[in-house]
Amino acid sequence: MLKITNIYKTFNPGTANQVKALQGVSCEVEEGSFVVIVGTNGSGKSSLLNAVAGTFIPDLGKIILDGMDITKFPEYKRAKYLGRVFQNPFTGTAPDMTIAENLTLASKRGQARGLGWAIPKSVLKEFQKRVKPLNMKLEDRLENPMGKLSGGQRQALTLLMASWQKPKLLLLDEHTAALDPKTANKVIQLTEEVVENDNLTTLMVTHSMQQAVNMGNRILMMHNGKIVYDFEGDDKKRLKVNDLLSLFDEIRRKEQIDVSTAEMLEKNYI
Amino acid sequence: MTLLIGSITIGLILSLLAIGSFISFRIFKFPDLTTEGSITLGAAIAASLIMYNVHPLIATILAFVGGFLAGGITGLLHTKFKINGLLAGILVMTALYSVNLHVMGRSNVPLLSDITLITYFEQFADFITPNIESINILGWTASEKDIYVLLFILITIILISIIIYLFFKTNLGTAMRATGDNQQMIKALGVNTNLMITLGLAISNGLIALSGAFLAQYQGFADVQMGIGMVVWGLASVIIGEALLSKKSLGLLITGAIMGSILFRLLVAIALRWGMNPNDLKIITALFVFIALIMPGILNKFKRKEIC
Numbered sequence: 001m002l003k004i005t006n007i008y009k010t011f012n013p014g015t016a017n018q019v020k021a022l023q024g025v026s027c028e029v030e031e032g033s034f035v036v037i038v039g040t041n042g043s044g045k046s047s048l049l050n051a052v053a054g055t056f057i058p059d060l061g062k063i064i065l066d067g068m069d070i071t072k073f074p075e076y077k078r079a080k081y082l083g084r085v086f087q088n089p090f091t092g093t094a095p096d097m098t099i100a101e102n103l104t105l106a107s108k109r110g111q112a113r114g115l116g117w118a119i120p121k122s123v124l125k126e127f128q129k130r131v132k133p134l135n136m137k138l139e140d141r142l143e144n145p146m147g148k149l150s151g152g153q154r155q156a157l158t159l160l161m162a163s164w165q166k167p168k169l170l171l172l173d174e175h176t177a178a179l180d181p182k183t184a185n186k187v188i189q190l191t192e193e194v195v196e197n198d199n200l201t202t203l204m205v206t207h208s209m210q211q212a213v214n215m216g217n218r219i220l221m222m223h224n225g226k227i228v229y230d231f232e233g234d235d236k237k238r239l240k241v242n243d244l245l246s247l248f249d250e251i252r253r254k255e256q257i258d259v260s261t262a263e264m265l266e267k268n269y270i
Numbered sequence: 271m272t273l274l275i276g277s278i279t280i281g282l283i284l285s286l287l288a289i290g291s292f293i294s295f296r297i298f299k300f301p302d303l304t305t306e307g308s309i310t311l312g313a314a315i316a317a318s319l320i321m322y323n324v325h326p327l328i329a330t331i332l333a334f335v336g337g338f339l340a341g342g343i344t345g346l347l348h349t350k351f352k353i354n355g356l357l358a359g360i361l362v363m364t365a366l367y368s369v370n371l372h373v374m375g376r377s378n379v380p381l382l383s384d385i386t387l388i389t390y391f392e393q394f395a396d397f398i399t400p401n402i403e404s405i406n407i408l409g410w411t412a413s414e415k416d417i418y419v420l421l422f423i424l425i426t427i428i429l430i431s432i433i434i435y436l437f438f439k440t441n442l443g444t445a446m447r448a449t450g451d452n453q454q455m456i457k458a459l460g461v462n463t464n465l466m467i468t469l470g471l472a473i474s475n476g477l478i479a480l481s482g483a484f485l486a487q488y489q490g491f492a493d494v495q496m497g498i499g500m501v502v503w504g505l506a507s508v509i510i511g512e513a514l515l516s517k518k519s520l521g522l523l524i525t526g527a528i529m530g531s532i533l534f535r536l537l538v539a540i541a542l543r544w545g546m547n548p549n550d551l552k553i554i555t556a557l558f559v560f561i562a563l564i565m566p567g568i569l570n571k572f573k574r575k576e577i578c
Binding site: 053074075076077079080082084086090091092093094095096097101102104105106108109110111113114115116117118119161162 | 437439440441442443444445447448451452454455456457458459460461462463
């Protein structure tokens, strides 16, 4: 379904701000699987998602989606196959436009947009029908501007919009990180429903170990631009929050060993 | 009375400029300086073609096309070559100065004896009411021809703004508005934002050139200097319109831009009538826009103090 081969990306190469975001990431994601990506800050987990989404073109490597080489596709072109929800709840919706207009934009994802009437009367019923299950009473407020809604409501709508046209791949980039715990729970619940109903292949980046353990059927742990652990099937099911935390500890200790051995070697040989 | 009708007519003609500015400044949030070149380009194309006995309607349509291309070039400079939006506009505006001189062949083209759209409107007036030369409105006498010209321009502007309104309610138009509102979101929904920006600036400058074409025909000349200050003029009209109708829906905003343009033109006419030095016009316009731009911030500050 999704095949990522050996991708590299360095931001601001050759400057003081050089960041080696991805250093040879390879993985294969099967159709219908729900992959949770965890990792420390700066481990490259968001970069991996953005490489798939096309926010930037990788320096090296290949991204194949459903047999198509999308490595060099511009962002808007691969949007045809991808549904995306962002960390910032305000990124996924247009604030000055009405809810209905936002929905109609999403319902045409990846299609040519011609001179047809954007919101014919006939679609409003369908909009209401699909917004109603959110239980946010938004179905009667379709003509309200998006900017008047709360972050949680906007994030819920973004999720709905991302899956409106069934995407080949759903990309969730820490989409609950900016929400309060209660709203975050609601959005997570909604995410599970959406993914299950449409049997969507999903990549989700998260900071929450709880979410990582509870959701999905595979965990990728990233560190320093590489995938360091990959748990699937029963291994993933057995994994607990504490196991993940101790793995993080282990990674950190290994790193300290690296530094301290380097110092020791320095003392002895230089 | 003649002055009043004249001001309203010019205000209506310049409302196309206001709608063009509204599209670039408000819908795309793009400070487009191409305006100063494209309004002159429209006037130059229309005037020169009419001088060569091209049908004025065709000349006017070609003026729109000229502005459309100019705006498209600004869009390409900005999106394809990643040039800062202000600079892209300045480059095209500067280049257009030479283009306009070439189109006209000199710095000023008079149209006094040529057949323009205005001539057609006046002929139509004679045809409908051959015996009436002047009309009495509330005790003022007004030239019947002037009123017909005003009516025709009004109908034209209303038609064009309805087309623009409908366009921005289509799928393509909605995608354009979303591009100005949240580029990241609309990219993720599969819209080529570069194309949208380029097309939007093209439409905006097409309308502005159309405004120039009508203006040249109404005033009876095109001049290479006529674009100076037009960016601020357009912006002033948009701002007045927003103040008049408090910004809400797209339809109200477009109507506001038209009303703003007429009101602004009337204010200017009154100020000139009261003896304002015409040389001060631009600085007063600039001051006006400056105040209009900082007002919301100052009002907010006052509000905050009241709450404390």
